[in-house]
Amino acid sequence: MRPLNDTRILDLSRLLPGPFATLVLADLGATVDKIEDVAGGDLLRHISPQIAGESAAFQLLNRGKRSALLDLKKPEGRDAFRRLAATYDVLVDQFRPGVLDRLGLGHEALRADNPRLIVCALTGYGQTGALADRAGHDLNYVARAGVLGAQGPAEGPPQVPGFQVADVSGGLWCAVAVLAALRERERTGRGAVLDIAMTDGVLGFALPSLAAGLAGGARARGVDGDGEAAHERAAGDELLTGGIAPYNTYLSKDGHAMALAALEPKFWASFCEGAGLDPDLGALLPGPHQIELKRELAAVFRGRTRAEWEAFSAERDCCLEPVLDPRGAAADPHLASRGLLFEIASPRGPIPQIRTPVTPRGVAFAPAPGAGEHTRAVLRDAGFSDADIDALIRAGAAREAR
Numbered sequence: 001m002r003p004l005n006d007t008r009i010l011d012l013s014r015l016l017p018g019p020f021a022t023l024v025l026a027d028l029g030a031t032v033d034k035i036e037d038v039a040g041g042d043l044l045r046h047i048s049p050q051i052a053g054e055s056a057a058f059q060l061l062n063r064g065k066r067s068a069l070l071d072l073k074k075p076e077g078r079d080a081f082r083r084l085a086a087t088y089d090v091l092v093d094q095f096r097p098g099v100l101d102r103l104g105l106g107h108e109a110l111r112a113d114n115p116r117l118i119v120c121a122l123t124g125y126g127q128t129g130a131l132a133d134r135a136g137h138d139l140n141y142v143a144r145a146g147v148l149g150a151q152g153p154a155e156g157p158p159q160v161p162g163f164q165v166a167d168v169s170g171g172l173w174c175a176v177a178v179l180a181a182l183r184e185r186e187r188t189g190r191g192a193v194l195d196i197a198m199t200d201g202v203l204g205f206a207l208p209s210l211a212a213g214l215a216g217g218a219r220a221r222g223v224d225g226d227g228e229a230a231h232e233r234a235a236g237d238e239l240l241t242g243g244i245a246p247y248n249t250y251l252s253k254d255g256h257a258m259a260l261a262a263l264e265p266k267f268w269a270s271f272c273e274g275a276g277l278d279p280d281l282g283a284l285l286p287g288p289h290q291i292e293l294k295r296e297l298a299a300v301f302r303g304r305t306r307a308e309w310e311a312f313s314a315e316r317d318c319c320l321e322p323v324l325d326p327r328g329a330a331a332d333p334h335l336a337s338r339g340l341l342f343e344i345a346s347p348r349g350p351i352p353q354i355r356t357p358v359t360p361r362g363v364a365f366a367p368a369p370g371a372g373e374h375t376r377a378v379l380r381d382a383g384f385s386d387a388d389i390d391a392l393i394r395a396g397a398a399r400e401a402r
Contacts, residue, residue, distance in 0.1 A: 001360055002029030007182065010035060010085055011065070013094035014042040016164060017198060018122050019061040020171030022092055025178060027359040030090075032065040033378045034369070035081065038399045041069065041371035052348035054368065059351050063344060063365045066374035069399040070392075072103055077397035080379070081105060086114045087382045090178055093121045097132050107193045117191040118181045122174045124166075126197035141166035141199040150209035152236020165205055170198035208240050239263075243286040245293040246271070249323060250301035257323035258301060258309050271318035275300050372401040 007030040011022045019034075019042070026032040036042050044058045051059055071077040082105060085091055091110065093100060100106050107119045121127055124136040131144070142148040142165060151158040177194045185191060203210060237243040246262040262268040265281055272279035277300065283293055304312065306322055313320040324332055330352075335341060339361065343350040346367040353365070375398055379389050392398035 001358070002027075002363070004182075005029035007031070007090065008088045009033065009090040009092065009178075010088040011092045013092050013122065015044050016057070016061065016167040017170045018092050018094040018174065019044070020168055021120070021122065021174035021178070022065065023061050023063070024172070024175040024356055024358060025090075026064045027356060033088075033374070034062065034065050034067045035070050035072075035084075036067055036371055038069045038071045038372075038396070041067070045371060052346060052351055052367075054370075056352070059368045060354055062368035063351075063353060065369055066378055067369035067371055067401075068375040068378040069372035070375075071397050071399075072105070074395065074397040076392055076395045078103055078105060080384070080392055080397060082110065082113065083384070084379070084382045085110045085117065088114070088117065089182070090118045090120060092174065092178075093119060094123070096123060096135070097121070097127050111191055111193070115190060116185060118178060118185065118194065119191070120174050120178050120181075120194045120196060122170055122196045122198070124198050126200060127195040129197075131199075136199075138164040138166045138198075141170075142202050145199050145202045145206070146210060146213065147202050147206040149235055150206050150238065150241050152242050154236045158235060166198040166202045169201040169205065170196060173201045209238050212238060237286060239286055243290060244284060245290055245297045246283055248294065248297070250298050252304060252306045252309055253302055254305045256306035258306065259321050259323050260297070261319040261321075263319070267318045270316045271320065274312055274316045274318070370401045372399050375400045 004025060007025070009022055009025055009030050009032045011018065011032050011034045013019055013022065014036075022030075022032045022034075034042065040046070042058065042062075044061070045055050047055045047057060049056050070081055072081055085105075093107070100110075107121065110119065111117050123132070124141055125131040125134055125144075136144075139148070139160060142161065145166075147165070148158050148161070151161070153159065174194070174196045177196055181192045181194060235241070240247060242248055246260060246268050249257050249259050252258055260271065262271045263284065265279075265284065268281070268284060269279040271277075277296075282289065301309070309320065310322060322328075329335060330341060340355045342353050342355060344353055344365050344367045345351075351367050355361075376386075376389055379392070379398070380386075384392075389398065393400065
């Protein structure tokens, strides 16, 4: 399924959020042309670890795309970009609000040239609001959205997450919004400006905790679900944030972490039956009794090795899995059986890749492009002559791969 094979996307994004969005769209068939800075291109290219002479993360995020180098600080580069944008369906803008306006390349100016253009503006805090102009990174966005505050430990500041939920979800919301805007354009013939904020996008990841926060009025009145005095729970003490023993992580006899998520009574009963425990349903409710229950489960898990717990999980339907690190996940038989890991052939050797849920199978993807590898081709496709391109290169407003 590659329904976007007639869609052209001009990509000004870098690092993780925007490139993840355009990876999804490229996998669905869109032509994605990265416009990178002549001084060094996407910063992600230079980050370790590297595979085949380029950042492994860059290789994962940019397969099947093209790269052109333009200097938007030069008048010739700005003019060339404006001419380019007039020939595309979608522009992905990851600059802070107002940056393109100051270059004379604002959203409305570009859409005046090309009314069918869809501009997806992906930022940390949005195009409007009190923090619209503020810089930030993933940790800031999950902090401001209230997501990080739901995470333990109960004492001290929250643990820094080991993943970039705001960046990736921001990219996904960008892709969803672009798909919706393309469908709307089919009906109306008009493009749009899409305001996607990474802070907005992470709220949904904390729905249970957010729901509890929004229901805080009941707590303030001193009433909980059982009609007893309510109390504010500390971070990490809610149902899905480590507050109950059946939904937690434990170390096995040989030091491997195991994740138990027996939230429903039937799963908890199945686990307890196999482990020789009392399947008390009170274990599924947060409260002070959880302290002792967590100690009891920790002792139970220390009685078996990871392999023994995996065998236990295979026999019992109880939501128990080993905790894999990235290296372990790469070798996991289940991920292999789903074809989630594959390789792209390149002159520099095979390049490992991950498959998203919408990445089609059987497609011979091109590897991530070198910086400026397609400068001439991208400009030619937009109607620039070789003489025009040569003039841009002489002016330092464009550059080809070295």
